[in-house]
Amino acid sequence: MPESLIAIGDALPYLLRGSLVTLIVVVGAMGLGLVLGVPLAVGQVYGHPALRRVIAVYVWFFRGIPLLVLLFLFYFGLCTALDINLSAFAVAIIVLGLISSAYQSQIFRGAILSLPEGQFKAARALGMSDLKAISVIILPQALRLSVPGWSNEYSILLKDSAVTYALGVAEIMARAHFVATRTYQQLPLYFTAGVIFLVLTWVGTKGLRLLEEKVRIPGYSTHGL
Amino acid sequence: MSKRYGKKDVLKGASLEVNKGDLKILIGPSGAGKSTLLQCINFLVKPDEGRIWLDEQEVHYAHKRNLYAYRQKVGMIFQDFNLFDHLNALENVRIGMVKVKGMAKAEAGERAVMELERVGLGDHMQKYPAQLSGGQKQRVSIARALAMDPRVMLLDEPTSALDPELIGEVHAVIRDLGNNGMTMIMATHQIGFASSLASEIIFMEDGRILERGTPDKIFNHAENARTREFCSKITEIYGER
Numbered sequence: 001m002p003e004s005l006i007a008i009g010d011a012l013p014y015l016l017r018g019s020l021v022t023l024i025v026v027v028g029a030m031g032l033g034l035v036l037g038v039p040l041a042v043g044q045v046y047g048h049p050a051l052r053r054v055i056a057v058y059v060w061f062f063r064g065i066p067l068l069v070l071l072f073l074f075y076f077g078l079c080t081a082l083d084i085n086l087s088a089f090a091v092a093i094i095v096l097g098l099i100s101s102a103y104q105s106q107i108f109r110g111a112i113l114s115l116p117e118g119q120f121k122a123a124r125a126l127g128m129s130d131l132k133a134i135s136v137i138i139l140p141q142a143l144r145l146s147v148p149g150w151s152n153e154y155s156i157l158l159k160d161s162a163v164t165y166a167l168g169v170a171e172i173m174a175r176a177h178f179v180a181t182r183t184y185q186q187l188p189l190y191f192t193a194g195v196i197f198l199v200l201t202w203v204g205t206k207g208l209r210l211l212e213e214k215v216r217i218p219g220y221s222t223h224g225l
Numbered sequence: 226m227s228k229r230y231g232k233k234d235v236l237k238g239a240s241l242e243v244n245k246g247d248l249k250i251l252i253g254p255s256g257a258g259k260s261t262l263l264q265c266i267n268f269l270v271k272p273d274e275g276r277i278w279l280d281e282q283e284v285h286y287a288h289k290r291n292l293y294a295y296r297q298k299v300g301m302i303f304q305d306f307n308l309f310d311h312l313n314a315l316e317n318v319r320i321g322m323v324k325v326k327g328m329a330k331a332e333a334g335e336r337a338v339m340e341l342e343r344v345g346l347g348d349h350m351q352k353y354p355a356q357l358s359g360g361q362k363q364r365v366s367i368a369r370a371l372a373m374d375p376r377v378m379l380l381d382e383p384t385s386a387l388d389p390e391l392i393g394e395v396h397a398v399i400r401d402l403g404n405n406g407m408t409m410i411m412a413t414h415q416i417g418f419a420s421s422l423a424s425e426i427i428f429m430e431d432g433r434i435l436e437r438g439t440p441d442k443i444f445n446h447a448e449n450a451r452t453r454e455f456c457s458k459i460t461e462i463y464g465e466r
Contacts, residue, residue, distance in 0.1 A: 118307035121269055122366075126321040126373060127297035129289065136324055141311045217311050219355020 004188035011179045011189060018175040019196055025092055025161045025171060030154060032097025037104030038143075042134055044105065045112050055105070062102035067163050070095050075167050088167040096164070100157060107149035111142040144215045151208040155201050162197070172196055226265045226275035228258075235261045236272070237432040243377070243410060248403050250419040251412040252443075253429035254455065259412035260304075262429070263379045266410070267299045268292060279376065297325060300370030304382040306362040308354040308369075314341060315350040318369045326373070333372075340368035344398050360391030367398055378402065380411035416459055420444055428452045 044055045062070070075091045078084070086094075115138060123133035165174040176193035180186045228236040236258045243249055251259040264270040266277065268286045277284045279298060286292045308317050315337050322333035341350055344364040354362055363383055370378060383399065384392040396418050403409065403422050413419055419426060420440035427437040428449070436449045444460075447453045 116305075116307070118303060118305055119309065122301075122303065122307035122309070124269055125267060125296060125299075125301040125303075126369070127293045127295075127325045128321075129293055132324055136320065137309055141309075144311065217355065218313075218353040220310075 004185055007179070007183050007185035008188050008192050011176075011183075011192070014179065015172060015175050015192060015196060018170060018172040019200060021089070021169065022158070022161050022171040022200070025089070025096065025164065025169065026154070026157045028093040029096035029100050029157050029161075030150075032093065033100025033104045033153070033157075036097070036101035037108055038139065040101060040105035041108035041112060041142075042139075044109050046130065046134065059102045059105060062099045067095075067099065067160050068166060070099065071164060071167055088164070088169050092161070092164040092167060092169050096157060096160060099160075100153060103156075104146075104150070104153060107146050107153065108142055111145040111149075112138055114145065115141055141217070144217060147208060147212045147215065151205050151212075154204050154208060158197065158201055158204065226262060226272045228261055228265060228270060228272050235432055236265065238274075239429065239432065239434050241410070241427070241434075243408060245408050246406045247424045248409045248411070248422050249425045249427060250423040251410065251427050251429055252414070252416060252419065252455070252459070253435075256431075257429040258432040259429055260381050261432075263301070263381050263410065263412055266379055267296050267301055269301075293325070297321075297373055298376045300373060300375035300378040302363070302366055302370060302378065302380040302383045304385050306354070306359070306366050306386070308357075308362055308365055310354050313351050313353050314346060314357070314365045314368075317354070317365055318372050321369060321373050336372055337368070340372045341365070343371075344368045345394070358391060359387045360394045363387065363395045364398055367395075367402075371402075376408065378407055378409045380409060380413070382412050382414065384413065384415060414459060416444070416456070428455065430455075 040055050040058070043051050047055070065073075071092065074095050075086075075088060079086055079091065119137055119141070120133055123137045124130075128136070161171055162173040164171060165177065168174070172193050176189045180189040183189070226236050226240070227234070227238050235256075239258065239262050241249065241262075251262065253259055261270055265272040265275060271286075277286075279295065284291065284295050286295065308314075309320065312320060315334065318337035318340055319330070319333045322328040322336060323330055326333075328336075338347070338350065341347055344367055346361060346364055346368070349357065349361060352361075354365075357365065367383075380399070384395050387395065392415065396415070399409075399411070399418075400422060411419075423440050425437055426440050426443040428435050428443060428447075428451075430451060436443065436447060436452045438447075443452060444456050447456060
């Protein structure tokens with residue numbers, strides 16, 4: 001028993017440094033997903049039918065292929081074939097970001113579609129161009145409505161980041177595995193890794209809940225009764 | 226103007242001529258095309274056939290710039306208010322001036338305050354649409370439209386979604402606008418109000434204008450049997466006021 005505690009204690013600083021790597025991967029992927037997801041959503045709702053079809057294919061591709069397959073495809077497949085010299089860390093963020101953009105685009109699309117048609121009509125009636133109406137009236141509301149769904153995306157990305165261990169990214173799981181195989185303390189170490197993930201999930205979701213409250217439109221409540 | 230949705234002809238060649246300071250009121254049953262006609266006038270709905278002239282100049286709405294410039298001159302009030310939910314009353318009134326006319330925020334803000342005070346909402350400027358009553362929301366939307374200095378105001382059943390008690394406050398604002406010479410085209414069921422204010426009543430049914438004339442003519446000596454029938458029914462329900 002005390003052996004496992006010592007093992008955990010010794011490994012903890014090392015694991016916690018790994019959680020920094022994990023967080024950077026997650027934040028980077030969420031950011032990339034957001035930056036790409038918004039234009040994708042706008043294109044799917046308001047765009048030309050041809051554009052909508054292209055976006056639908058993109059979404060299908062990144063939602064339809066398992067993360068592990070995509071990671072290997074990009075890192076060992078594309079990077080080698082095209083002779084691109086990117087670190088596993090960079091590829092992890094890019095691939096997770098592209099996948100996230102596909103999922104986030106659907107969150108935003110749902111939020112945009114949930115807005116009453118009258119919002120756009122009133123914006124047009126004032127003389128706003130479609131682009132102006134979308135950026136000033138539609139998106140500010142749709143993005144606020146998307147925060148709960150985004151919280152979902154955060155916890156999924158956090159868990160998916162563990163898969164990047166397969167590329168050799170030095171995140172939590174990779175480090176836990178490294179120590180576990182050397183000290184034979186598998187149970188305590190993987191358990192600790194799990195706990196770290198739980199804590200990160202809890203902190204992140206709490207933070208997003210605060211964000212939800214902060215951007216709430218006055219007059220609307222964020223809970224039911 | 227003519228408009229077809231699929232197989233259904235919603236508007237069949239309805240024509241209007243409006244002079245400065247006129248208050249033309251569209252009445253008629255649901256589905257008559259009143260709302261469609263109003264929305265065709267500012268091209269929120271693209272008419273299949275029809276042309277529009279403002280101040281003797283034809284509006285070439287195919288060009289986006291012309292369309293946006295034209296829409297700034299035509300204010301619209303909707304039945305369900307359509308206030309921007311993420312902005313408070315002041316910001317709602319201000320946003321058109323800032324984002325469309327390119328005015329400075331401070332200057333636009335002063336004008337917005339003035340317009341809100343004019344409709345009697347000086348104390349509610351920081352409130353958000355979800356915190357306002359229906360009558361207050363509609364008054365904000367009128368302030369928002371007026372802040373753009375429109376030449377014409379289109380009102381699409383402005384009080385149809387309001388509690389009877391709240392209709393009066395909106396009617397007062399509209400009456401004021403009329404007295405100050407605003408040119409307006411309004412669709413409404415409130416014929417008591419309509420008759421006291423209108424320069425012309427236009428009765429529509431089934432996408433066509435069946436009859437038009439002064440309030441006295443339409444309500445008391447209508448030529449068309451359908452007009453007489455409709456007016457007697459609506460007087461029964463909404464009463465004379």
